Amino acid sequence: MGEVDQQAGPGYVTGGKEFNRDMNYIADRITADGRDGWPVEDGRYRLIAARACPWANRTLIVRRLLGLEDAISLGLCGPTHDQRSWTFDLDPGGVDPVLGYERLQQAYFARYPDYPRGITVPAIVDVPSKAVVTNDFPSITIDFSLEWTKFHRDGAPELYPEALRDEIDTVNKRVFTEINNGVYRCGFAGSQRAYDAAYDRLFTALDWLEERLTDRRYLVGDSITEADVRLFTTLARFDAVYHGHFKCNRNKLAEFDALWAYARDLFQTPGFGDTTDFVQIKQHYYIVHTDVNPTQIVPKGPDLSNWLTPHHREQLGGRPFGEGTPPGPPKPAEVVPDGHGAVAA
Template sequence: MSEVTEDNDFDASNGGSPDASGNGASEPPGGGQYVDPNGEFSRDMQYITTRITADGRDGYPVEPGRYRLAVSRACPWANRAVIVRRLLGLENVLSMALAGPTHDERSWTFDLDPGGRDPVLGIERLQEAYFARFPGYPRGITVPAMVDIPTGQVVTNDFVQITIDLSTQWTAHHRPGAPDLYPEHLRDEIDAVNDEVFQDVNNGVYQAGFAGSQEAYERAYHRLFDRLDRLSERLRTRRYLVGDTITEADVRLFTTLVRFDAVYHGHFKCNRSKLTEMPVLWAYARDLFQTPGFGDTIDFVQIKQHYYEVHRDINPTGIVPVGPETAGWRTRHGREVLGGHPFGDGTPPGPPPPHETVPAARQ
């Protein structure tokens, strides 16, 4: 779990720059400056590290119906939590608040809901849940975030730990046939793969896109594509990143790959190759996209709206591209010949609840 570089829980007295960060990152407010003029983009990895656990060690025990997962479909870090929740079948015990694809200088807003308020939390902005626990919270108002419904207070926004805890702490509420996304005997390997993918791919696209110098951009660019080449070699003879089934590692890589051609290739200048021009990774990504719980969480329209409308110092006009076409995501991938089974001895999740279904026109 070494993506996080700060292990202490948030302390409001620690200071930090106020922003309305998106994408699970400490970024500037919507419409502000995202490119670091000093050169290399550096992600603030200090999050609220309170955990929701089976034994309630931090004061927040796992309880059906008590917590609400706040996300935006636009955000790759939040997308991880949406996928894991779907795969594990936690929809009936952990409700989900859907923020819109853009945010302003204050925070993500629930502008998709009637009246612009989340129907369960009763708030217009996710910022309100953060301030309810930490008045004047000075760091990024990020998604995903777990909110305690009775108090309206944010519990954690530690996106790295949230999905691990859904797999390991919420087991009493997993659906029958749910996959083990973080099997104990593979955790060291999963963690090692996740570290490399985070540094060079998940965060690497941002380091390229938000670079403030040619040198910083080229360093990130080469790290990104060197790692993608290595991942292609790894996946050439194996269906999944670790073991014979989907794991946490596949979830984390997928959320970047699925956004690659729509956003990162052009908007972030990650343009050596499109995903569709990298045969192994393109087939791997389509395999996951067509696996229940992955592609049915993706809203390409909201993804593009977020990046192209919010990052105005990169895209000053706010014009959102029409393409690329998405029909290719449903074409045959042929990865079955490599063996393995997405859910091992388990079963795929059922269809998403009607109120959480992404319209086909947006996929």
């Protein structure tokens, strides 16, 4: 979960109620024409993310697919946080080397001293002022595709092609409402009734995806789009976290035929699996959500070697990067640590 809730105390569950996500984010956009006062500039902005968070994981994937690593620097928070803020405990001395901050909260307060909402990742920070620009995660990845084209790598794929945008938007809306956020509605349900309703909606949507992906390699069109990125980060966390911790347990992802093969296809595609840190994912959910898991014990399982098994999805055709090419290897400083990804059996 990308949000630190400063209003509700340490808990995420409100007794007797369903979970409702606060979607009020800082709406500023970084654009080629600078219409919000934030023009696209090489090296000006720093993406602050956490590998544990599915919303932030989206930005890591898109930044890498498009080759924006040199244009937009990256700061990574650790997998756990307290009631105040995500922290830079992965960096030497617990301080982000570019911003000089110990807490992401400091970047929010640099712009809004009385910022009243949760301190969320992903966030983009203006390096000269060290102030947050935006944390509007649905817009960040779209703007990476449409506004940062000047800095895309040669061979960057079109993740939000104009001809497919209406269909991508329609799919994204259902995936977000029923699946990306649906797992949270299960996990943070405050009553049996709220949980039962959320559970039924989640698996109805997963069954829809199973049918949709049976005879098509990707969600929209014949190559990877923004829609696949948004779905993948939830699927990558499903068996490791959501199945048990959030009680999304009708069946595991690995027990779907098409959906599981689809997830493995993406995982084995450069940009997806190599930005996924299963250790941090499990640490975040099981340690931070103390009202769901009061012991804070992080499970050893599940076995993750199955993510590397053959998926055979290439038989459906399609071209992962369309007219483009795969990205090169990750920057050395951005490689997922050994033992934190899927390891072959």
